[in-house]
Amino acid sequence: xxxxxxxxxxxxxxxxxxxxxxxxxxxxxxxxxxxxxxxxxxxxxxxxxxxxxxxxxxxxxxxxxxxxxxxxxxxxxxxxxxxxxxxxxxxxxxxxxxxxxxxxxxxxxxxxxxxxxxxxxxxxxxxxxxxxxxxxxxxxxxxxxxxxxxxxxxxxxxxxxxxxxxxxxxxxxxxxxxxxxxxxxxxxxxxxxxxxxxxxxxxxxxxxxxxxxxxxxxxxxxxxxxxxxxxxxxxxxxxxxxxxxxxxxxxxxxxxxxxxxxxxxxxxxxxxxxxxxxxxxxx
Amino acid sequence: xxxxxxxxxxxxxxxxxxxxxxxxxxxxxxxxxxxxxxxxxxxxxxxxxxxxxxxxxxxxxxxxxxxxxxxxxxxxxxxxxxxxxxxxxxxxxxxxxxxxxxxxxxxxxxxxxxxxxxxxxxxxxxxxxxxxxxxxxxxxxxxxxxxxxxxxxxxxxxxxxxxxxxxxxxxxxxxxxxxxxxxxxxxxxxxxxxxxxxxxxxxxxxxxxxxxxxxxxxxxxxxxxxxxxxxxxxxxxxxxxxxxxxxxxxxxxxxxxxxxxxxxxxxxxxxxxxxxxxxxxxxxxxxxxxxxxxxxxxxxxxxxxxxxxxxxxxxxxxxxxxxxxxxxxxxxxxxxxxxxxxxxxxxxxxxxxxxxxxxxxxxxxxxxxxxxxxxxxxxxxxxxxxxxxxxxxxxxxxxxxxxxxxxxxxxxxxxxxxxxxxxxxxxxxxxxxxxxxxxxxxxxxxxxxxxxxxxxxxxxxxxxxxxxxxxxxxxxxxxxxxxxxxxxxxxxxxxxxxxxxxxxxxxxxxxxxxxxxxxxxxxxxxxxxxxxxxxxxxxxxxxxxxxxxxxxxxxxxxxxx
Numbered sequence: 009x010x011x012x013x014x015x016x017x018x019x020x021x022x023x024x025x026x027x028x029x030x031x032x033x034x035x036x037x038x039x040x041x042x043x044x045x046x047x048x049x050x051x052x053x054x055x056x057x058x059x060x061x062x063x064x065x066x067x068x069x070x071x072x073x074x075x076x077x078x079x080x081x082x083x084x085x086x087x088x089x090x091x092x093x094x095x096x097x098x099x100x101x102x103x104x105x106x107x108x109x110x111x112x113x114x115x116x117x118x119x120x121x122x123x124x125x126x127x128x129x130x131x132x133x134x135x136x137x138x139x140x141x142x143x144x145x146x147x148x149x150x151x152x153x154x155x156x157x158x159x160x161x162x163x164x165x166x167x168x169x170x171x172x173x174x175x176x177x178x179x180x181x182x183x184x185x186x187x188x189x190x191x192x193x194x195x196x197x198x199x200x201x202x203x204x205x206x207x208x209x210x211x212x213x214x215x216x217x218x219x220x221x222x223x224x225x226x227x228x229x230x231x232x233x234x235x236x237x238x239x240x241x242x243x244x245x246x247x248x249x250x251x252x253x254x255x256x257x258x259x260x261x262x263x264x265x266x267x268x269x270x271x272x273x274x275x276x277x278x279x280x281x282x283x284x285x286x287x288x289x290x291x
Numbered sequence: 292x293x294x295x296x297x298x299x300x301x302x303x304x305x306x307x308x309x310x311x312x313x314x315x316x317x318x319x320x321x322x323x324x325x326x327x328x329x330x331x332x333x334x335x336x337x338x339x340x341x342x343x344x345x346x347x348x349x350x351x352x353x354x355x356x357x358x359x360x361x362x363x364x365x366x367x368x369x370x371x372x373x374x375x376x377x378x379x380x381x382x383x384x385x386x387x388x389x390x391x392x393x394x395x396x397x398x399x400x401x402x403x404x405x406x407x408x409x410x411x412x413x414x415x416x417x418x419x420x421x422x423x424x425x426x427x428x429x430x431x432x433x434x435x436x437x438x439x440x441x442x443x444x445x446x447x448x449x450x451x452x453x454x455x456x457x458x459x460x461x462x463x464x465x466x467x468x469x470x471x472x473x474x475x476x477x478x479x480x481x482x483x484x485x486x487x488x489x490x491x492x493x494x495x496x497x498x499x500x501x502x503x504x505x506x507x508x509x510x511x512x513x514x515x516x517x518x519x520x521x522x523x524x525x526x527x528x529x530x531x532x533x534x535x536x537x538x539x540x541x542x543x544x545x546x547x548x549x550x551x552x553x554x555x556x557x558x559x560x561x562x563x564x565x566x567x568x569x570x571x572x573x574x575x576x577x578x579x580x581x582x583x584x585x586x587x588x589x590x591x592x593x594x595x596x597x598x599x600x601x602x603x604x605x606x607x608x609x610x611x612x613x614x615x616x617x618x619x620x621x622x623x624x625x626x627x628x629x630x631x632x633x634x635x636x637x638x639x640x641x642x643x644x645x646x647x648x649x650x651x652x653x654x655x656x657x658x659x660x661x662x663x664x665x666x667x668x669x670x671x672x673x674x675x676x677x678x679x680x681x682x683x684x685x686x687x688x689x690x691x692x693x694x695x696x697x698x699x700x701x702x703x704x705x706x707x708x709x710x711x712x713x714x715x716x717x718x719x720x721x722x723x724x725x726x727x728x729x730x731x732x733x734x735x736x737x738x739x740x741x742x743x744x745x746x747x748x749x750x751x752x753x754x755x756x757x758x759x760x761x762x763x764x765x766x767x768x769x770x771x772x773x774x775x776x777x778x779x780x781x782x783x784x785x786x787x788x789x790x791x792x793x794x795x796x797x798x799x800x801x802x803x804x805x806x807x808x809x810x811x812x813x814x815x816x817x818x819x820x821x822x823x824x825x826x827x828x829x830x831x832x833x834x835x836x837x838x839x840x841x842x843x844x845x846x847x848x849x850x851x852x
Contacts, residue, residue: 251568
């Protein structure tokens with residue numbers, strides 16, 4: 009008996025999803041390579057003043073220079089490091105928090121689960137961006153704080169997805185069997201539940217990276233990151249505070265970091281989409 | 292999940308769209324700008340010297356602009372003084388000159404000031420302005436606190452007036468050589484017939500009918516958050532203004548005001564233009580820049596009361612290692628005057644030209660070597676008392692120019708073996724660290740910090756005593772905990788020096804002493820730059836330290852002091 013049937017045309021076929029996933033993978037790999045080999049790729053040290061301020065693009069400086077004469081192309085290349093690091097580390101923080109809460113809430117759905125899920129609901133209800141801004145402003149400007157702020161704010165969504173998976177897992181025969189045989193909960197969680205949520209968690213993790221990269225850019229753009237860290241968001245912050253948005257400089261100062269942010273977050277989003285297609289058939 | 296990704300995306304998209312929209316109009320500027328901007332234009336004598344209507348931009352509402360309602364010190368006070376007169380008026384050099392008082396005489400020790408009021412001046416309502424009005428105004432401000440004007444007059448003990456000779460005599464409690472600058476050229480004179488009926492000005496509600504002054508402009512229309520309309524006073528005692536109607540439009544922010552002047556919606560921007568805009572605006576469709584010295588300061592503070600900054604060698608080495616000229620060129624794009632290590636702005640009459648900024652990192656390194664600050668572990672950072680010379684340089688995040696100053700300073704100090712980390716914090720956090728509770732008796736919680744003082748402290752040169760004297764009752768702005776007996780003695784003596792020649796010699800000497808002992812590192816005095824449309828009106832007067840927003844900008848040349 010079939011519980012459900014696929015209706016063709018209502019969703020992309022797995023093949024399309026796979027292709028999109030490959031495109032996303034290529035985008036991510038390119039950025040990761042750029043971040044890793046930044047010192048080789050970048051023509052200058054991004055913290056060094058190598059030209060006159062506010063230079064338009066030229067042969068020496070392909071994307072011109074910023075307001076103190078640092079090379080914008082080098083900033084852009086090194087920016088991949090900060091943006092990707094923040095994105096990935098913040099997503100790991102979110103993943104650890106989200107998985108822990110999700111598994112506990114799913115495995116003990118009665119009391120602990122209720123309390124946990126209600127707190128998740130509270131976090132989901134809070135106006136997100138204002139909270140992010142307030143937290144970032146309160147904690148002060150540093151890379152670590154940016155990571156922590158983003159990490160602790162984006163775990164709530166993933167934790168719900170994981171909880172629902174665990175809820176269905178805990179009543180499977182092998183889990184019930186191990187419990188009847190007297191195995192401790194810890195063992196059942198580690199042996200049976202976690203391995204079967206790992207794949208789902210990976211999917212939500214990749215999506216969280218995409219979110220975290222965008223949030224880092226948003227925070228840095230608003231001046232709530234560390235403005236002296238070379239990230240794509242901070243390039244935009246300086247472009248904004250030194251008036252590049254009002255001048256022709258937007259073409260080489262605003263557009264490139266904007267595109268990089270788009271590529272990074274799109275790349276992770278595409279991969280996440282392809283993964284979810286395989287992992288989470290109900291989507 | 293979806294929703295949350297959407298918000299930051301939306302933010303970025305908005306930013307990009309904003310950039311794209313605004314760019315269409317100005318593609319030509321990259322090549323054409325540049326020539327008019329950097330030249331030291333005060334005001335051109337050619338060009339339009341008359342206009343029927345002039346539209347000016349400000350950012351932020353100023354309420355009804357009477358002495359008890361105007362909001363900002365700049366340009367609120369400046370717009371207030373379009374409608375009112377002070378007893379003295381600053382000339383183009385920023386020196387007070389007789390104005391409503393045609394003569395100002397003082398006794399030997401500068402405690403009794405006798406002012407002869409100009410005869411035949413009338414208020415906007417036609418009533419005559421008399422010496423009694425002047426006495427009334429001063430007493431009114433002393434009794435009914437306004438903040439600024441009450442503070443200006445805090446040294447006044449007694450005011451008397453004589454309506455037959457039209458003279459006012461002001462008696463001060465102590466010698467105050469700068470009373471003309473801080474009080475006579477600052478306090479507006481208000482009409483007794485209007486204000487006598489207002490007992491508690493702080494609580495009263497006003498409309499523009501209260502705005503009866505004697506100045507060249509009368510406020511005739513006001514829409515909150517939208518605009519002010521001033522009409523010229525044809526009977527003004529110094530001569531009728533050259534602009535018949537002044538409309539001041541309120542914008543929400545700088546970019547709005549700049550867009551308006553580019554598109555010709557307004558003819559002058561009363562707010563300062565940031566350095567990177569100067570070259571872009573100049574020469575574009577009749578736009579010109581009035582640029583000149585202003586008296587705000589940018590400096591680096593350190594806590595000189597503790598090691599290693601209590602050692603003169605360290606402070607001196609820091610000042611030698613910081614290239615103020617580079618900061619002026621890079622951060623301010625040349626639109627600033629390099630800071631004098633003796634504090635006083637080079638455009639002030641009492642500036643000591645012998646005190647010059649020095650930049651010599653090699654000498655700085657030698658100085659630190661001699662003083663025993665060696666880099667014993669070879670990590671590129673010197674040590675003091677066994678600790679590495681690694682410090683936090685705090686700066687307020689809201690000021691992006693200062694953030695760049697901090698970045699450059701850290702880079703320069705690395706050259707002399709100091710490891711500086713820039714910490715960008717909220718303005719309140721930064722103030723609390725440098726000046727806890729705005730009272731120096733609370734001490735200091737910082738190592739190195741960016742800092743800057745507003746114009747009034749530089750405008751009145753002897754206020755430098757407040758910055759460098761170690762006695763908290765005199766040096767109540769001594770944020771660096773600096774202490775030097777010679778500086779203490781001289782600065783205290785100069786505060787009450789009534790003899791002009793002796794004061795001048797003393798202040799020259801004090802500048803040298805300050806430069807030698809480095810209570811702080813002076814970086815720059817940023818210029819004021821204002822953009823105006825020369826096709827509409829161009830006869831602005833740039834008052835040194837004050838800018839173009841004053842009644843002088845609109846009076847005929849013959850009426851200017």
